[in-house]
Amino acid sequence: MKRVTLEEVARVAGVSRATASRVVNGAGTVDEVLRHAVERAISSTGYLPNIAARSLVTRRADAIGLVLPDEHRMLGDPHLGSVVSGVTRVVRPRGIHLVLMMTGPGTREQALSDLRCGRLDGVILVHTDPADPVPGQLIRAGLPVVLAGRPWQPMPITYVDVNQSAGGALAGERLLSLGCRRIATITGPQDMPTGRDRLRGFLDVVPDAVVVHGDFTRQAGMAAAHELIARCPDVDGVFAASDLMATGAIPVLHRSGRKVPDDVAVVGFDDSSAALTCEPELTTVRQPIADMAEEMARQLLRQIADRTAPVTSVVFEPSLVVRSSG
Amino acid sequence: MKRVTLEEVARVAGVSRATASRVVNGAGTVDEVLRHAVERAISSTGYLPNIAARSLVTRRADAIGLVLPDEHRMLGDPHLGSVVSGVTRVVRPRGIHLVLMMTGPGTREQALSDLRCGRLDGVILVHTDPADPVPGQLIRAGLPVVLAGRPWQPMPITYVDVNQSAGGALAGERLLSLGCRRIATITGPQDMPTGRDRLRGFLDVVPDAVVVHGDFTRQAGMAAAHELIARCPDVDGVFAASDLMATGAIPVLHRSGRKVPDDVAVVGFDDSSAALTCEPELTTVRQPIADMAEEMARQLLRQIADRTAPVTSVVFEPSLVVRSSG
DNA sequence: CTGAAAGCGCTTACAG
DNA sequence: CTGAAAGCGCTTACAG
Numbered sequence: 208m209k210r211v212t213l214e215e216v217a218r219v220a221g222v223s224r225a226t227a228s229r230v231v232n233g234a235g236t237v238d239e240v241l242r243h244a245v246e247r248a249i250s251s252t253g254y255l256p257n258i259a260a261r262s263l264v265t266r267r268a269d270a271i272g273l274v275l276p277d278e279h280r281m282l283g284d285p286h287l288g289s290v291v292s293g294v295t296r297v298v299r300p301r302g303i304h305l306v307l308m309m310t311g312p313g314t315r316e317q318a319l320s321d322l323r324c325g326r327l328d329g330v331i332l333v334h335t336d337p338a339d340p341v342p343g344q345l346i347r348a349g350l351p352v353v354l355a356g357r358p359w360q361p362m363p364i365t366y367v368d369v370n371q372s373a374g375g376a377l378a379g380e381r382l383l384s385l386g387c388r389r390i391a392t393i394t395g396p397q398d399m400p401t402g403r404d405r406l407r408g409f410l411d412v413v414p415d416a417v418v419v420h421g422d423f424t425r426q427a428g429m430a431a432a433h434e435l436i437a438r439c440p441d442v443d444g445v446f447a448a449s450d451l452m453a454t455g456a457i458p459v460l461h462r463s464g465r466k467v468p469d470d471v472a473v474v475g476f477d478d479s480s481a482a483l484t485c486e487p488e489l490t491t492v493r494q495p496i497a498d499m500a501e502e503m504a505r506q507l508l509r510q511i512a513d514r515t516a517p518v519t520s521v522v523f524e525p526s527l528v529v530r531s532s533g
Numbered sequence: 534m535k536r537v538t539l540e541e542v543a544r545v546a547g548v549s550r551a552t553a554s555r556v557v558n559g560a561g562t563v564d565e566v567l568r569h570a571v572e573r574a575i576s577s578t579g580y581l582p583n584i585a586a587r588s589l590v591t592r593r594a595d596a597i598g599l600v601l602p603d604e605h606r607m608l609g610d611p612h613l614g615s616v617v618s619g620v621t622r623v624v625r626p627r628g629i630h631l632v633l634m635m636t637g638p639g640t641r642e643q644a645l646s647d648l649r650c651g652r653l654d655g656v657i658l659v660h661t662d663p664a665d666p667v668p669g670q671l672i673r674a675g676l677p678v679v680l681a682g683r684p685w686q687p688m689p690i691t692y693v694d695v696n697q698s699a700g701g702a703l704a705g706e707r708l709l710s711l712g713c714r715r716i717a718t719i720t721g722p723q724d725m726p727t728g729r730d731r732l733r734g735f736l737d738v739v740p741d742a743v744v745v746h747g748d749f750t751r752q753a754g755m756a757a758a759h760e761l762i763a764r765c766p767d768v769d770g771v772f773a774a775s776d777l778m779a780t781g782a783i784p785v786l787h788r789s790g791r792k793v794p795d796d797v798a799v800v801g802f803d804d805s806s807a808a809l810t811c812e813p814e815l816t817t818v819r820q821p822i823a824d825m826a827e828e829m830a831r832q833l834l835r836q837i838a839d840r841t842a843p844v845t846s847v848v849f850e851p852s853l854v855v856r857s858s859g
Numbered sequence: 860c861t862g863a864a865a866g867c868g869c870t871t872a873c874a875g
Numbered sequence: 876c877t878g879a880a881a882g883c884g885c886t887t888a889c890a891g
Contacts, residue, residue: 210651212868223878228870238876255650259588260868263883268585270632275617287613291601295635299643304652306596307633309621317625324581325536326630425809454810461812481810483751484780486787538884549862554886564860586884589867 211254220248231256262325270304271507272330274318274341277311286479286496290355293500294331297508303328315341322350329507331355337398351510353503357400357520365510367503367521371401372408374492374525378446378474379412381490381527385472387444391417393431393456395448405448405476417442421452428455436463443471444533450475454485457532472533487531495523537580546574557582588651596630597833598656600644600667603637612805612822616681619826620657623834629654641667648676655833657681663724677836679829683726683846691836693829693847697727698734700818700851704772704800705738707816707853711798713770717743719757719782721774731774731802743768747778754781762789769797770859776801780811783858798859813857821849 217227222241229237230245231254237245248254262268273294275287291305298305306327308318319341321327329351335342337359345352346364354366382390390413395402397420410416417439421427428447432455435442445460447453453475457467465471467487475482475491482489502521510516543553548567555563556571557580563571574580588594599620601613617631624631632653634644645667647653655677661668663685671678672690680692708716716739721728723746736742743765747753754773758781761768771786773779779801783793791797793813801808801817808815828847836842 210868213870214868224869225871225878225880226876229877232870236876241877255646257589257868258650258652259585259594260883261870262585263583263589263868263885264870266883270630273633287617291613291633291635295633304596304632304647305634306630307599307617307621308631309617320581321630324584326584451810458812480807484777484807485810486784486812536884539886540884550885551862551864551887552860555861558886562860567861583884586867587886589869589884590886592867 210257211252213254213256216245216248216252216254219252220244266325267511268304268326268328269302270306270327271298271504271511272306272308272318272321272327274308274310274315274330274332276334276336277309286477289496290333290500293497294504296497297501297504301508303508315339319344319348319350323348328511329353331503331507335359349514351507351514353507353510355499355503359400363518365506365519367499367506367523369494369499369523369525371404371525372411374476374494375405375408375410375446375448376412377408377492377525377527378405378476379409379416381474381529381533382444382446382472383413385444385468385533387472389417389439389442390415390444390446391419391435391439391442392446393419393421393428393435393448393452395452396420396422402448409446409448413446416446421448423449423451425451425455428452429459430455432456432459436460436465445471445473447473447475450477450479450481450485450489450491453489453491453532454481457485457487468531468533474527474533478528482528482530485532490530490533491528492525493528494525499523536583537578539580539582542571542574542578542580545578546570592651593837594630594652594654595628596632596653597624597830597837598632598634598644598647598653600634600636600641600656600658602660602662603635612803615822616659616826619823620830622823623827623830627834629834641665645670645674645676649674654837655679657829657833661685675840677833677840679833679836681825681829685726689844691832691845693825693832693849695820695825695849695851697730697851698737700802700820701731701734701736701772701774702738703734703818703851703853704731704802705735705742707800707855707859708770708772708798709739711770711794711859713798715743715765715767716741716770716772717745717761717765717768718772719745719747719754719761719774719778722746722748728774735772735774739772742772747774749775749777751777751781754778755785756781758782758785762786762791771797771799773799773801776803776805776807776811776815776817779815779817779858780807783811783813794857794859800853800859804854808854808856811858816856816859817854818851819854820851825849 213227217224230242318330331353333355357368394406419431421431475489478491478493482491539553543550556568644656657679659681683694720732745757747757801815804817804819808817
């Protein structure tokens with residue numbers, strides 16, 4: 208099974224390599240007759256273009272990177288599949304490869320050098336943290352990059368996010384409409400935009416809520432529920448800023464003799480798979496992850512096509528998924 | 534920021550392009566003095582090799598594909614993160630890219646042509662189904678491939694799997710040692726090796742178990758639990774062949790007035806995140822997914838390095854994770 | 860150990 | 876619209 212080159216296709220079709228190349232790349236400026244001859248030659252020889260040779264001259268890798276944080280934070284992330292699926296939808300039809308880079312601490316620079324040496328045309332950065340220098344370096348180098356989620360500090364970078372505070376408000380309104388009178392929230396980390404925004408939106412709607420701090424993990428949800436019961440025994444509505452925290456809190460509430468949702472309504476955030484496997488099933492705020500991922504890919508492709516494209520931010524609206532817990 | 538080429542490094546170091554190339558690639562046959570000169574030139578110029586140019590001559594892409602089934606089956610897959618993380622651990626230090634291909638029906642051929650045109654050096658195939666022609670085509674073409682999980686039909690292909698029947702046996706032994714007398718199992722699909730093997734191993738240990746069929750989904754777990762209660766009201770031990778089915782079955786058991794684990798012990802399979810968010814937490818059979826993924830990557834790299842490497846299969850042993858449900 | 864030279868397979872001005 | 880030719884940046888026999 209030897210490799211078929213353009214040279215051979217051209218020979219079979221009786222045209223020059225240049226013409227063969229034009230029809231492979233869909234240049235409109237080829238005579239019908241020759242085009243057909245080349246097309247026949249392509250299928251009869253089973254020709255596939257050598258991507259490396261093409262890249263060498265076009266200076267495009269036709270590959271983008273999806274840079275994820277290290278395993279500790281990502282292993283349990285319920286959204287990875289949806290993100291990949293969304294990005295794939297826009298990238299695949301264009302023949303662009305999705306390169307997954309799961310980075311440990313200090314390894315994110317890998318993406319930078321892949322970009323610099325032309326091995327990647329651009330990257331989508333997920334879950335950066337405030338100390339991460341990569342986004343800044345990327346911007347300074349003028350390399351195409353899109354952030355998943357608003358950056359920690361304001362910076363001129365394209366990002367896609369969900370309206371986190373609107374999500375918090377949705378949760379608050381739900382608990383209010385359920386008739387809850389003593390409402391509490393278990394927050395996400397307050398040094399993350401996500402954590403802060405969800406809380407802010409929630410407090411806009413339920414200003415007198417009891418606030419207990421958490422960090423999005425299940426363990427934090429359990430600890431917070433204990434604290435909540437002690438501080439506020441008559442609590443009848445809880446907004447957990449992540450589904451994971453909600454799944455931690457519910458068993459604690461149950462064990463304290465409180466029924467969910469009869470005694471305490473619980474609303475989560477994420478609509479992760481945990482929302483469905485928990486008992487009762489979780490009412491939760493949904494982010495359209497796959498759609499957001501599609502948009503990130505589109506934004507990145509736009510930047511790659513036009514290096515001077517303006518910095519953009521796209522914010523999606525969350526929705527409430529009503530199930531049994533609240 | 535213009536691109537630095539080997540040519541320039543050579544000029545700065547005062548050597549030929551060939552010599553510069555040798556030190557970049559770590560060929561041992563370079564004089565100490567020249568080597569140092571080149572290394573200095575590399576860092577002073579910030580040189581990064583152009584991968585496309587290198588690929589063109591080495592005929593290696595330095596990229597492998599991870600081919601996953603379409604979103605429907607993968608979105609909820611709890612293992613994606615672990616698989617990626619395991620593969621990354623072996624692939625990254627070698628500078629090899631991990632290309633994620635999430636395939637819809639009929640799209641798996643993409644991987645094949647990427648392989649043929651040299652854009653990928655090999656692929657790891659996850660969750661093939663029996664009708665999938667790709668594994669066969671890959672083998673026939675002599676292209677490097679590793680399967681995640683035993684193939685449906687016997688074929689000469691390298692794969693990595695967990696000892697599924699040993700896992701079923703582990704679950705059976707657990708229920709037995711708990712003193713259960715009326716034991717049942719909710720099976721996976723019996724046209725999948727995974728489903729069959731888990732059942733077989735379980736029945737080896739609990740030959741008189743009541744068997745209800747499922748398909749690994751949560752819905753199937755709920756339906757099966759209803760059937761089970763009807764057919765066998767005194768059931769006191771259940772092995773669900775997936776955690777998802779277990780999380781579906783438990784609430785049904787609860788609603789029927791049976792306490793888990795007091796009245797009915799439940800053991801799952803997968804040690805997925807669902808096992809932790811369910812109440813009570815699930816006792817389950819664990820597969821060392823990340824280790825298995827590492828091994829797949831290693832096997833693939835071996836095949837890429839040596840096309841005549843013998844077909845191998847590596848089978849890992851599962852373990853029982855005891856929590857509260859059984 | 861080192862360098863001059865060929866060649867990997869493609870795209871793209873440039874002429875015609 | 877078409878083709879001859881240059882060139883993308885690297886690696887690797889081949890001589891020396």
